[in-house]
Every structure is written in structure tokens, then in C-alpha cells.
Amino acid sequence: MLKYALLCGLLALNLSGALTESDMICRLTDAPSQCGAFCLSALAPVFNSLRIPHNLENSSDLSKANEVLVRQNTMDSQLTALQNKLASIEVALTSLQDKLASIEVALDAQARNLANNEQNFTKRLNGLESRLSDQEEEVLKGVTKIKYVGFQRIGSKYYYIEQESPKNWSVAAETCRSMGGNLADIKDAADLAAIQLNLKVNTNYWLGINGFANKYQYLSLSTGKNVPYLHWGAVVSGSTTNPPNFNCVVQNNGNMYSVGCYRNNLFICQTEG
Structure with missing residues (x-):
């Protein structure tokens, strides 16, 4: 008690x-x-x-209370696991951000390398194009020399002087065209004097000058326009400067004369080269 x-x-x-x-x-x-x-x-x-x-002896109430406690403990465990997972995800995200930063740095470096390579390639390409242009020019010069065999630089143009086979004016003009040129017209007095040094004396040489349209107006065969230069020789006593049917011009001893186109003469071809 x-x-x-x-x-x-x-x-x-x-x-x-x-x-x-x-x-x-x-x-x-x-x-x-x-x-x-x-x-x-x-x-x-x-x-x-x-x-x-108050009724603690009721087994049903105790069971419910225990169930609540178990569920609470389970939820606490799940919450803890979720927090751990979130922490792991944060760590993974941080690692991923670091990797992305490293990738960006690497990409920037590659971009700089590509830019440098592009500049170098452009320089090399420009150099190759320049060399190719020089080689093309040399090839063109070689082709020109092959094409215009027998032409030589006299004064301002390239000329071929036929010294062996006289022809009439029309055949001489066709021969020059087959060689890649035309019967010559004379640019000025300097060219006339330079050409005359390569010609036989007292010999007619056909020029590409004619008066077919108008015997008082002489045109260039190559351009169809007025010739840039004329230097007529002295008229022989008893003759005229432009006799009838004398529509073609020759050069002789540094002077020009109109004669019949049917005659056979040596000739001079020209090309701009």
C-alpha cells in the first residue's frame, strides 16, 4: 500500500x-x-x-498510430534519398558546366586555328594564281612566237617581210591573213624609216593601203578606216599621183606609190603581236 x-x-x-x-x-x-x-x-x-x-487499449487505434509512424519514417527516408539525389545532380551539373567551359575553350582555339589556316591558304592561293598568271603569259608569248613565225619587232609592231616570192595585192593580203596578220599599214615616219632599213632598195613592197572606194581616199585593209600615215613619193614627170586603176599602194625606198593591184610585188605583213 x-x-x-x-x-x-x-x-x-x-x-x-x-x-x-x-x-x-x-x-x-x-x-x-x-x-x-x-x-x-x-x-x-x-x-x-x-x-x-483515452482508450489506449484499443488495438485498432494502436495499429493506426503505428502505421502513421511507419509512413512518416518512410517519407523521411524518401525525402533524405531525394535530397541526396538532388545533391548528386548538382555535382553532376557542376561537372557538366566545367566540361562545357572546356569545350568552348577548345572550340575557340580551333576557330583561331581555322582562321589562321584560311589566311595561309588564301596567301598560298594568291601566290599560285600569280605564278599561274605569269606562266600563262609566258605560254601565250610562246604561242605567239610559234603562230607568227618569221615576224619580228620593228618599231611599234611585229612585221613579216617577204623577200623571195612576189604576189599580186590580193594574194599577198590572203597570205598575210593565213599567217595571222594583215598587209601592213604604217603608223608613222619612225616606223616607215625602221622598216625601210630591212627592205631591198629600188624594190616595191605591197602595203595594206588601198583606194578601192575612192581613189582620193586611202583606207587601211586591217581597220577599214583612214590610214594613220601616208608618205607619197615624187610624181614621175608626165604621170599623175593617182593613175586610173592604180588603187593599191607599195613602199619603195621610203616612199609610197599607188600602182596596179594586179602586179606581182614582194609584201610586208604586220601583226600587233
Whole structure:
């Protein structure tokens, strides 16, 4: 009976002022029966404040409470696992960002290398184009030399002087065309003097000058326009400067004369080269 009285006293002391002095008096006449009821009535305010069900002996309520605790523990575990996963994802994202930064640096370096290579390639290409242009020019010069075999630079143009086979004016003109040129017209007095140094004296050489349209107007065979230069020789006594049917011009000893186109003479071809 003494132990029941002590239990009631301890419970009363632990109520923290919630019970009155009269409530803490435990008058025991039947300790086993009275103390149990007293303790329950004394602890009722504590149970109510803790919101604990009064019927704790109900197994269904205990099962539900345990189920709630288990679910709470499970959710806590899942939350912890999710937080760990988020932390891992953050670490992976940080690593990925570092890798992307490294890739950007590498791409920038490659872009600079490509730009440098493009500049070098452009320089090499320009150099090759320049060399190719020089080679094409040399080839063209070689082709010109082959095409105009026998032509030589005299004054401002290239000339071929036929010294062996006289022909009439029309055949001489066709021969010059087959060689890639035309019967010559003379640019100026300097060209006339330079050509004369390569001609036989007292010998007629056909020029590409004619007066077919108008015997008083002499045109260039190569251009169809007025000739750039004429230097007529002295008229022989008793003759005229432009006799009838004398529509073709020759050069003789540095002078020009109109003669019949049917005659056979040596001739001079020209090309611009």
C-alpha cells in the first residue's frame, strides 16, 4: 500500500502545477482500487493536453498510430534519398558546366586555328594564281612566237617581210591573213624609216593601203578606216599621183606609190603581236 501512495505522490508532483492541493491528497482506504482511479483522474488533464486517445487499449487505434509512424519514417527516408539525389545532380551539373567551359575553350582555339589556316591558304592561293598568271603569259608569248613565225619587232609592231616570192595585192593580203596578220599599214615616219632599213632598195613592197572606194581616199585593209600615215613619193614627170586603176599602194625606198593591184610585188605583213 505504501508503494501505491508513493506513486500517486510522484504523479502529483509531476503535474507542474496543473492540480490543486486538494487533488494531490491521496486518501487510501482500498489502495489497489482507489489509487488506480485516482491516478487516472489526476493524469486526465495531461492526457487531454497531449491529445492522446483515452482508450489506449484499443488495438485498432494502436495499429493506426503505428502505421502513421511507419509512413512518416518512410517519407523521411524518401525525402533524405531525394535530397541526396538532388545533391548528386548538382555535382553532376557542376561537372557538366566545367566540361562545357572546356569545350568552348577548345572550340575557340580551333576557330583561331581555322582562321589562321584560311589566311595561309588564301596567301598560298594568291601566290599560285600569280605564278599561274605569269606562266600563262609566258605560254601565250610562246604561242605567239610559234603562230607568227618569221615576224619580228620593228618599231611599234611585229612585221613579216617577204623577200623571195612576189604576189599580186590580193594574194599577198590572203597570205598575210593565213599567217595571222594583215598587209601592213604604217603608223608613222619612225616606223616607215625602221622598216625601210630591212627592205631591198629600188624594190616595191605591197602595203595594206588601198583606194578601192575612192581613189582620193586611202583606207587601211586591217581597220577599214583612214590610214594613220601616208608618205607619197615624187610624181614621175608626165604621170599623175593617182593613175586610173592604180588603187593599191607599195613602199619603195621610203616612199609610197599607188600602182596596179594586179602586179606581182614582194609584201610586208604586220601583226600587233
